[in-house]
Amino acid sequence: xxxxxxxxxxxxxxxxxxxxxxxxxxxxxxxxxxxxxxxxxxxxxxxxxxxxxxxxxxxxxxxxxxxxxxxxxxxxxxxxxxxxxxxxxxxxxxxxxxxxxxxxxxxxxxxxxxxxxxxxxxxxxxxxxxxxxxxxxxxxxxxxxxxxxxxxxxxxxxxxxxxxxxxxxxxxxxxxxxxxxxxxxxxxxxxxxxxxxxxxxxxxxxxxxxxxx
Amino acid sequence: xxxxxxxxxxxxxxxxxxxxxxxxxxxxxxxxxxxxxxxxxxxxxxxxxxxxxxxxxxxxxxxxxxxxxxxxxxxxxxxxxxxxxxxxxxxxxxxxxxxxxxxxxxxxxxxxxxxxxxxxxxxxxxxxxxxxxxxxxxxxxxxxxxxxxxxxxxxxxxxxxxxxxxxxxxxxxxxxxxxxxxxxxxxxxxxxxxxxxxxxxxxxxxxxxxxxx
Numbered sequence: 001x002x003x004x005x006x007x008x009x010x011x012x013x014x015x016x017x018x019x020x021x022x023x024x025x026x027x028x029x030x031x032x033x034x035x036x037x038x039x040x041x042x043x044x045x046x047x048x049x050x051x052x053x054x055x056x057x058x059x060x061x062x063x064x065x066x067x068x069x070x071x072x073x074x075x076x077x078x079x080x081x082x083x084x085x086x087x088x089x090x091x092x093x094x095x096x097x098x099x100x101x102x103x104x105x106x107x108x109x110x111x112x113x114x115x116x117x118x119x120x121x122x123x124x125x126x127x128x129x130x131x132x133x134x135x136x137x138x139x140x141x142x143x144x145x146x147x148x149x150x151x152x153x154x155x156x157x158x159x160x161x162x163x164x165x166x167x168x169x170x171x172x173x174x175x176x177x178x179x180x181x182x183x184x185x186x187x188x189x190x191x192x193x194x195x196x197x198x199x200x201x202x203x204x205x206x207x208x209x210x211x212x213x
Numbered sequence: 214x215x216x217x218x219x220x221x222x223x224x225x226x227x228x229x230x231x232x233x234x235x236x237x238x239x240x241x242x243x244x245x246x247x248x249x250x251x252x253x254x255x256x257x258x259x260x261x262x263x264x265x266x267x268x269x270x271x272x273x274x275x276x277x278x279x280x281x282x283x284x285x286x287x288x289x290x291x292x293x294x295x296x297x298x299x300x301x302x303x304x305x306x307x308x309x310x311x312x313x314x315x316x317x318x319x320x321x322x323x324x325x326x327x328x329x330x331x332x333x334x335x336x337x338x339x340x341x342x343x344x345x346x347x348x349x350x351x352x353x354x355x356x357x358x359x360x361x362x363x364x365x366x367x368x369x370x371x372x373x374x375x376x377x378x379x380x381x382x383x384x385x386x387x388x389x390x391x392x393x394x395x396x397x398x399x400x401x402x403x404x405x406x407x408x409x410x411x412x413x414x415x416x417x418x419x420x421x422x423x424x425x426x
Contacts, residue, residue, distance in 0.1 A: 109418035142355035143422035165349040205322035209356035
């Protein structure tokens with residue numbers, strides 16, 4: 001189904017569009033300030049006219065903005081997890097903390113699978129997994145159908161992972177950064193979205209690899 | 214099957230052990246210089262006594278050292294690929310260059326799948342995939358059963374990816390580093406191996422996620 005296309009988006013439009021949908025705004029088009037707030041609240045994505053390919057599945061792009069998030073860490077990431085949970089909840093995100101809660105050693109594949117499954121089941125819009133370097137958790141989470149997990153050690157990579165690669169799981173290395181730096185990476189990742197048709201077309205190809213698994 | 218355990222490994226031992234096997238060396242044990250060369254040549258891994266868990270599948274650890282390697286890049290990684298191929302061939306590694314060969318845009322999932330499949334089929338011991346940031350290729354390659362792909366932007370992460378996470382595919386970001394830096398990362402990754410039982414046990418859990426895919 002082609003996306004609705006607008007030259008002007010008013011508060012009334014924003015109220016009546018389906019929650020979570022994507023709409024196109026014509027070049028030089030206008031969104032009223034009140035409509036902008038409502039669009040945000042109702043999770044409606046506005047993209048430039050012509051950038052939506054109606055042939056692409058509607059559920060390819062990760063849910064944006066992230067309202068409900070699942071988080072998990074191994075025993076090395078407790079401080080990072082606590083800081084990120086507090087930050088996100090303060091920002092109005094509903095966070096499901098899936099452990100671990102103690103310094104006893106746990107295995108990254110268990111934590112990554114727990115977070116990934118919450119996203120796959122739709123219990124969370126996206127997930128964060130922390131282990132020593134974040135690499136193992138990314139490998140493990142990607143072994144779940146529907147998960148696109150990226151280990152990001154910088155703000156730039158985090159934004160890129162979501163804009164280009166539709167990353168619905170972010171993995172972090174507790175040994176690579178302090179909690180404050182981790183929070184900056186989380187914010188860069190969650191404030192980006194996947195809207196460009198050329199990037200979405202590549203996500204179709206990733207899905208085909210899953211179908212052939 | 215428990216690994217053979219030695220107090221002393223001679224050239225004669227090294228010649229008769231199965232190619233690619235792992236053996237244990239007792240504490241204070243000795244490997245003769247000639248045996249060392251032969252072990253390397255015959256891809257036999259020597260680990261400290263007690264570090265092999267006989268309950269673990271023998272094919273969990275990535276093939277080490279890497280003798281045959283498959284490489285691919287998107288249109289952004291041509292210079293990096295050419296430099297890595299030349300470096301590896303000079304070092305005696307048999308390299309299969311799976312493209313791309315032109316600056317026409319190609320999609321990272323296609324290249325990652327091509328390299329990953331060569332590793333899965335045993336045509337290569339390991340693989341390297343290059344795209345703009347390396348993140349998309351890691352997601353895509355991990356969608357293949359048996360592939361553990363890690364995007365590594367530093368030498369430390371590259372060694373870690375192989376020692377801890379058994380990464381049999383390395384992905385690199387062409388926009389993150391120049392070809393010389395990429396070569397250093399490749400060398401750190403390929404000279405490391407996965408031998409510790411605690412890390413291998415976690416790879417069993419990754420495999421279980423693949424079995425449940």
